[in-house]
Amino acid sequence: MALSFMKNESDAEDVAQEAFLKAFRKLADFRRSAKFSTWLISVTLKEARGRLRRRGIVRMESLDESAAESGHISPPLLRDWREVPSEALERQEVRQTLQDAIANLSPLYREVLLLRDVEGLSIEETATTLAVTAGTAKVRLHRARMMMQKELAPKLKNTSPRRRWFQCL
Amino acid sequence: MFIECKHVWAYISDYLDDSLSPETKDLVQRHLEHCEICSAILDSTRNIVVLTADDQVFELPLGFSERLHARVSEEIRSKPVQPREDAG
Numbered sequence: 001m002a003l004s005f006m007k008n009e010s011d012a013e014d015v016a017q018e019a020f021l022k023a024f025r026k027l028a029d030f031r032r033s034a035k036f037s038t039w040l041i042s043v044t045l046k047e048a049r050g051r052l053r054r055r056g057i058v059r060m061e062s063l064d065e066s067a068a069e070s071g072h073i074s075p076p077l078l079r080d081w082r083e084v085p086s087e088a089l090e091r092q093e094v095r096q097t098l099q100d101a102i103a104n105l106s107p108l109y110r111e112v113l114l115l116r117d118v119e120g121l122s123i124e125e126t127a128t129t130l131a132v133t134a135g136t137a138k139v140r141l142h143r144a145r146m147m148m149q150k151e152l153a154p155k156l157k158n159t160s161p162r163r164r165w166f167q168c169l
Numbered sequence: 170m171f172i173e174c175k176h177v178w179a180y181i182s183d184y185l186d187d188s189l190s191p192e193t194k195d196l197v198q199r200h201l202e203h204c205e206i207c208s209a210i211l212d213s214t215r216n217i218v219v220l221t222a223d224d225q226v227f228e229l230p231l232g233f234s235e236r237l238h239a240r241v242s243e244e245i246r247s248k249p250v251q252p253r254e255d256a257g
Contacts, residue, residue, distance in 0.1 A: 142182035
């Protein structure tokens with residue numbers, strides 16, 4: 001998660017290590033009503049946000065978000081997009097394409113996608129971590145997934161044009 | 170009752186999370202049965218969600234654990250654990 005936020009390994013390690021240390025210092029604040037992993041993720045998220053804010057990155061990107069939020073996302077009209085996820089992930093270029101797409105999302109959408117689809121939190125846990133309502137988390141997640149689909153579907157389809165696409169789920 | 174493609178697209182994320190009401194889910198499913206385009210969009214979005222989830226496992230940078238242990242050890246040395254008030 002830190003890597004997706006910071007976009008380079010060195011900064012990501014700084015964030016992850018600092019988050020671990022802050023969690024260690026604040027262990028007494030941990031409430032057993034939440035999962036420990038969810039709490040640790042929220043500490044990491046705050047650390048990453050803080051660093052980006054200090055660099056002025058969040059401020060710049062949030063201007064882009066307001067413009068993007070008013071727009072409508074139309075998915076590319078593709079037929080027979082039926083990739084096999086486990087096989088596709090074996091290819092490094094697919095992994096890189098995926099990471100680039102996540103990194104290029106604006107923070108508002110990257111956060112919700114990382115929490116829900118990468119870290120596997122529930123919608124309720126995602127909403128709590130982001131301090132928004134479940135409805136807001138759902139709307140952001142939908143937009144994030146559609147942005148990913150719009151960006152990735154044409155690229156991933158082209159990575160194996162001779163593959164016979166079929167539905168795996 | 171039928172719904173148009175653009176309405177189906179608005180429901181894709183909730184459909185994948187199985188969080189639509191039974192009525193809306195039924196409407197979407199009936200649309201998908203005859204719409205190849207929306208079916209492909211649903212399949213691609215679902216597979217990208219699966220790929221994204223698969224991406225969570227990756228190797229830590231070399232020496233990450235050692236560096237973290239060193240920092241935590243330093244933290245413990247600099248701030249000895251205080252006995253809890255209710256201990257004893």
